[in-house]
Amino acid sequence: MFSKVYSMGLNGMDAYRVEVETDLSSGLPYFEIVGLADAAVREARERIKIAMKNSRIPFPTGRIITNLAPADIKKEGTVFDLAVLIGLACANGTIQMPLSDFAFAGELSLEGHLRRTNGILPMVIKARELGFRGIFVPAENAVEGSVADGIDVYGVEKVGDLVALLSQGELPSPTQFPGIPEEDPLAIVDFSDVRGQPQARRAMEIAAAGGHNILMVGPPGSGKSMLAKRMGTILPEMTFEEAIETTKIHSVAGLLSAQRPMITKRPFRSPHHTISPAGLSGGGPIPRPGELSLAHNGVLFLDELPEFNRVSMEALRQPLEDSQITITRVRGTLTYPCSVVLVAAMNPCPCGYYGHPTRKCTCSPTAVSKYLSRVSGPLLDRFDLHIDVSPVDFSSLSQKLPSESSSVIRDRVNRTRAIQNQRYEGTGITCNARLSPKLLHEVCEMSPEAENCLKLSFERLGLSARAYDRILKVARTIADMEMSDRIEFHHMAEAVRYRSLDRKYWGANQD
Ligand SMILES: Nc1ncnc2c1ncn2[C@@H]1O[C@H](COP(=O)(O)OP(=O)(O)O)[C@@H](O)[C@H]1O
Numbered sequence: 001m002f003s004k005v006y007s008m009g010l011n012g013m014d015a016y017r018v019e020v021e022t023d024l025s026s027g028l029p030y031f032e033i034v035g036l037a038d039a040a041v042r043e044a045r046e047r048i049k050i051a052m053k054n055s056r057i058p059f060p061t062g063r064i065i066t067n068l069a070p071a072d073i074k075k076e077g078t079v080f081d082l083a084v085l086i087g088l089a090c091a092n093g094t095i096q097m098p099l100s101d102f103a104f105a106g107e108l109s110l111e112g113h114l115r116r117t118n119g120i121l122p123m124v125i126k127a128r129e130l131g132f133r134g135i136f137v138p139a140e141n142a143v144e145g146s147v148a149d150g151i152d153v154y155g156v157e158k159v160g161d162l163v164a165l166l167s168q169g170e171l172p173s174p175t176q177f178p179g180i181p182e183e184d185p186l187a188i189v190d191f192s193d194v195r196g197q198p199q200a201r202r203a204m205e206i207a208a209a210g211g212h213n214i215l216m217v218g219p220p221g222s223g224k225s226m227l228a229k230r231m232g233t234i235l236p237e238m239t240f241e242e243a244i245e246t247t248k249i250h251s252v253a254g255l256l257s258a259q260r261p262m263i264t265k266r267p268f269r270s271p272h273h274t275i276s277p278a279g280l281s282g283g284g285p286i287p288r289p290g291e292l293s294l295a296h297n298g299v300l301f302l303d304e305l306p307e308f309n310r311v312s313m314e315a316l317r318q319p320l321e322d323s324q325i326t327i328t329r330v331r332g333t334l335t336y337p338c339s340v341v342l343v344a345a346m347n348p349c350p351c352g353y354y355g356h357p358t359r360k361c362t363c364s365p366t367a368v369s370k371y372l373s374r375v376s377g378p379l380l381d382r383f384d385l386h387i388d389v390s391p392v393d394f395s396s397l398s399q400k401l402p403s404e405s406s407s408v409i410r411d412r413v414n415r416t417r418a419i420q421n422q423r424y425e426g427t428g429i430t431c432n433a434r435l436s437p438k439l440l441h442e443v444c445e446m447s448p449e450a451e452n453c454l455k456l457s458f459e460r461l462g463l464s465a466r467a468y469d470r471i472l473k474v475a476r477t478i479a480d481m482e483m484s485d486r487i488e489f490h491h492m493a494e495a496v497r498y499r500s501l502d503r504k505y506w507g508a509n510q511d
Pocket residue numbers: 193194195196197218219220221222223224225226227345392397
């Protein structure tokens with residue numbers, strides 16, 4: 001007897017269809033799986049055999065060959081367990097109903113339970129694209145899978161129950177998407193909580209308006225973390241497509257739950273500085289998306305930037321430029337998207353008070369420069385805006401009137417983003433921060449005064465060539481915020497100010 005059922009495999013973020021062909025013939029007992037990566041075969045055979053025994057599903061007698069096609073992709077992982085078992089039950093005649101409109105994905109336990117499996121959402125979405133009517137997934141992943149509409153998602157807890165149902169020609173009832181749970185009101189942060197700090201607020205707004213990376217330097221307690229946590233609240237709301245893209249990454253990383261099946265708010269990821277390079281950028285023996293990709297379409301916050309491992313920091317440079325990260329492995333490469341606004345914070349020196357208005361810094365000049373030099377020039381250049389955050393003064397802290405709220409700021413950001421969306425339609429980019437060098441000069445018309453300001457600052461501040469493009473992008477955003485087609489002098493003068501820290505702290509070291 002012969003059977004064919006379908007499963008889904010995963011390569012990075014991309015799911016693909018797998019045909020599971022099973023051939024039964026008479027002969028001595030023999031069970032072989034071909035088309036799987038070598039090490040996984042033996043384990044899969046044993047697991048499936050024992051799961052069937054423990055679920056009272058008859059194991060076929062005789063010679064069994066199971067083929068997972070396409071054979072040229074060496075399949076890893078355990079996600080094909082369920083399909084292989086169903087294939088055996090079909091070839092054996094236990095299940096007789098036609099199943100060619102359905103896909104099966106999930107790992108089995110020896111008891112015959114389906115285990116939580118990573119990457120179910122991209123598989124469900126791909127199965128829908130391929131025209132499958134339904135997909136069977138582990139019960140624990142069913143809510144996550146039901147985020148995609150247009151396909152029935154069946155949650156399976158015990159494979160024995162499923163086979164019993166299918167052998168009677170019946171289907172279980174599909175999982176209904178329960179909707180997005182309300183957010184905990186205590187967890188909501190808002191810019192109205194931040195007192196004073198007009199310069200820092202302004203810089204955050206520019207960063208949000210143009211999608212720029214921002215670095216904050218200031219003493220402990222000056223509110224850097226507080227500001228960073230509120231960046232997501234002034235970025236435009238996520239579009240549905242962005243929400244699905246980000247949710248897919250969280251699915252691949254196995255971070256979704258029935259309580260939180262979909263990411264609808266821009267993620268805010270704040271990894272500790274002890275994180276490994278693979279944890280930050282992605283990879284590892286069983287490759288997973290890193291914090292950088294988990295922050296896709298949201299904010300990656302690196303607090304205490306100089307404390308991060310040098311390798312981790314340097315590994316961010318290329319992906320920040322490309323908005324995607326490629327992980328090289330023995331069996332080819334994987335790509336995860338990582339379009340983020342990077343927000344970083346740091347003290348200006350080991351004690352934290354270098355340049356403080358009232359407190360004395362206890363660090364030696366060498367200690368200060370050693371500390372700063374942990375952040376390399378090229379990484380520093382990935383930040384379009386550098387700002388000094390000084391501690392908030394007493395009069396601002398005690399002011400009665402609440403500060404401007406996130407929603408008011410976000411309205412302005414949305415307006416500026418609309419201008420950019422229109423300007424960049426069809427170019428593949430959406431905001432000024434992503435401008436390519438070629439496009440940059442096309443869209444940055446400057447007044448003669450603005451151009452002169454840029455030239456003078458370039459010479460006087462000794463800016464690097466890399467800094468030049470950054471300033472121009474920020475000036476473009478500031479002009480857009482005022483709905484000005486041309487970059488005027490005051491736009492440029494402000495943009496230049498956000499580079500002056502290069503010189504204040506890093507001096508000539510920055511190249
Ligand atoms: N501008 C401000 N308005 C209101 N509270 C502030 C402000 N700046 C600092 N704080 C208070 O100080 C605390 C410490 O700030 P934090 O953001 O952790 O500083 P940093 O990260 O720079 O060390 C915050 O939790 C907040 O309560």
